[in-house]
Amino acid sequence: MKLLEGKNVIITGASRGIGKGIAEIFADQGANVAFTYSSSEGPALELEKELTSKGVKAKAYKSNAASFEEAEALIAQVLEEFEGIDVLINNAGITKDNLLMRMSESDFDAVIEINLKSIFNMTKAVQRTMLKQRKGSIINMSSVVGVKGNAGQANYAASKAGMIGFTKSVALELGSRNIRCNAIAPGFIETEMTAQLDEKVVQGWRDAIPLKRGGTPEDVANACLFLASDLSAYVTGQVLNVDGGMLT
Numbered sequence: 001m002k003l004l005e006g007k008n009v010i011i012t013g014a015s016r017g018i019g020k021g022i023a024e025i026f027a028d029q030g031a032n033v034a035f036t037y038s039s040s041e042g043p044a045l046e047l048e049k050e051l052t053s054k055g056v057k058a059k060a061y062k063s064n065a066a067s068f069e070e071a072e073a074l075i076a077q078v079l080e081e082f083e084g085i086d087v088l089i090n091n092a093g094i095t096k097d098n099l100l101m102r103m104s105e106s107d108f109d110a111v112i113e114i115n116l117k118s119i120f121n122m123t124k125a126v127q128r129t130m131l132k133q134r135k136g137s138i139i140n141m142s143s144v145v146g147v148k149g150n151a152g153q154a155n156y157a158a159s160k161a162g163m164i165g166f167t168k169s170v171a172l173e174l175g176s177r178n179i180r181c182n183a184i185a186p187g188f189i190e191t192e193m194t195a196q197l198d199e200k201v202v203q204g205w206r207d208a209i210p211l212k213r214g215g216t217p218e219d220v221a222n223a224c225l226f227l228a229s230d231l232s233a234y235v236t237g238q239v240l241n242v243d244g245g246m247l248t
């Protein structure tokens with residue numbers, strides 16, 4: 001029996017990287033997958049095809065996670081095409097790194113809007129459906145940086161720490177309706193987001209990680225699979241580090 005057979009899932013930012021890895025593993029486990037992208041239309045349509053070929057329903061939607069109105073419209077559209085929403089994964093995110101001294105107001109605002117405000121938008125939009133169903137799992141993609149901070153990432157760290165507070169509050173509010181809300185805190189995961197970094201610096205990070213390698217989208221996707229499935233039926237309000245032991 002597949003772990004997500006017949007479940008309807010929505011993932012933000014799945015045109016590449018971690019989101020794409022989640023979409024693929026979820027489809028392998030029988031989930032119907034609605035997912036969003038911001039500008040990568042080609043890769044998103046390719047992924048839609050790939051997922052559909054696995055025998056599940058899949059659809060790509062262009063939607064800006066930072067927009068409250070677009071999130072409302074997106075969920076209305078998804079509900080017309082999928083029967084309910086069992087799992088929401090708030091994965092879309094960006095970085096705009098700089099030392100605080102050089103960080104512009106617009107770079108601070110953009111990161112907070114796309115990484116943090118987006119999870120308010122999406123959670124508000126799916127809440128009604130999950131309340132009616134009396135079940136649901138919400139997973140927010142935070143970061144180890146939200147737990148420990150990072151020089152040059154004050155905006156990103158603030159957004160990711162905010163996600164953790166939001167996650168715990170939603171878990172408290174919606175637990176009595178059988179709606180669970182958890183966060184994942186990935187460490188260093190090798191995707192396009194981290195591909196621009198200097199290779200020497202990156203090798204230093206790999207060496208400092210107890211498991212001696214960077215993570216893969218699949219490593220994070222498997223943790224999402226646990227939190228999305230009934231295997232975690234008694235787990236809510238938690239932050240699961242997927243970091244090769246980085247924070248140990």
Ligand code: NAP
Nearest residue numbers: 013014015017018038039040064065092093143189191193
């Ligand atoms: P990525 O490769 O840069 O992919 C980001 C995804 O988010 C893309 O699908 C992108 O769509 C989408 N996106 C960006 N802005 C959006 C918006 N305004 N509305 C909707 N979608 C938007 O990043 P990643 O490494 O897979 O990271 C995914 C998540 O994990 C992020 O929240 C990130 O902060 C978190 N994370 C990553 C790491 C890491 O080491 N990689 C570590 C900890 C946490 P387009 O392709 O259309 O631009």
